[in-house]
Structures are given as C-alpha cells and as structure tokens.
Amino acid sequence: MAYIQYRPGRDGGHRGTLPGPGHGRYPERPLEPFRGIPVAPRGAFWCHWHFSTTVNRGAGQLFPVLLAELPFVNSSYGDREVVVGVALFRDGRVLAAHRPARAGAAGGWEFPGGKVEQGESDHAAAVREIREELGVEVEVGAALGADQPIGDRFVLRVYAGRLLAGEPKATEHSELRWVAAEELEQLPWLLPDLPFLPRVREVILTEI
C-alpha cells in the first residue's frame, strides 16, 4: 500500500513524500489525503523520496536528487530552531568541514551551514551561511532525510547542494575535505549528522 503525506509548504506550495522502509516515522500531527492516496497511519514508516507540486525555480539544472526545489521536510520537532547543513556534491565526493572543539561544544566533521534566522527560508539561510563560511555561491536542492535533534533546542536539516561559483575556503572550520563514498563513514562526524550519511553515500554513488 502506498501512502502519501501531504501538507502545505512554507512558501505556499505543497509537499509530499512517499513512504519506504527504515527512514523514520510519521509525526504526530494531522495529515491530509492527497489526490485520493490515503494518508499514512501515524507511526508508519516513511522515506525521503520527495516530490513537489510547485514549479521548480532555478533548480532544474541540478542532478535528480536536487529536482525538488523546496522539498517537504518531515519533522516532528516543529517548535525547534533549525540548523541547515549543506551536502555539497562534486565529482563523486561530498564536502565535509571540520568544526574545531570550543568551550562546551564537541568538535567533529559536519556539513557547512548554520542557524536559520527568523523569517528566513531554509534555502536563503543555507546560501547565506555557505557564502559566509566558505566564500562560494551554491545552489541548494532537496533535503536528504528527516530532521535530527541537536540537543533540546535545535534540529539539523541537511540539504543537497552544488557549487555555482568559487572554490571553498575554510574561514570558520579547521579543515575542509572532499570525501568519497568509501571514506564517508570513517570520519568522526557530529552525532546529529550520522543519519544523513547513508543518503549522502547513495547520492554520491548513483546521482552524480
């Protein structure tokens, strides 16, 4: 049985996702049926196969994973602030950035990005943060999985992206590394990033 989860997107479009095994569970919020396809029962598994009923604006040049311009994001952490990370793909690799340990915060590998400001869209925040942190222009596409909690105030949302202009330089990170699929899971990532790695690996292997 195929289920679809469907609700209005932040930009006025509508987002949906079809379920698949092993990626998460539907949140505890009311869901609406979409074009006759039944709504998933609460607790049903979902996967991150995205589609968008809105017209892609500017994302049409991207590889298939990025075609959903502002995808539905499955989150049961609606009251939390969002940190966006961008998985930048190039030539069969993804860009990982090393966050140095600071007082009270562990260091580790992460996807460059940062906090979404009030009134800002995820995509705008992602583009701004990448410009600030890496000095490059990027195109941002689909989310690569469900939101992951960071402590008790934030969630991490990771989007696929690709470089449009410039070569990334570390201004806030201690190191940048273009990582191949086989190296991906060997790096000591920040814990909230780990659930995104299987999808990142899949994109590297199948969609670039």
Ligand SMILES: Nc1nc2c([nH]c(=O)n2[C@H]2C[C@H](O)[C@@H](COP(=O)(O)OP(=O)(O)OP(=O)(O)O)O2)c(=O)[nH]1
């Ligand atoms: N950017 C980013 N942050 C992550 C990832 N994984 C993860 O746990 N985090 C955590 C680390 C930080 O506690 C928090 C992001 O904060 P940040 O310091 O990058 O945000 P920001 O650039 O807006 O910084 P600030 O102005 O608030 O200091 O999210 C990730 O993949 N990317």
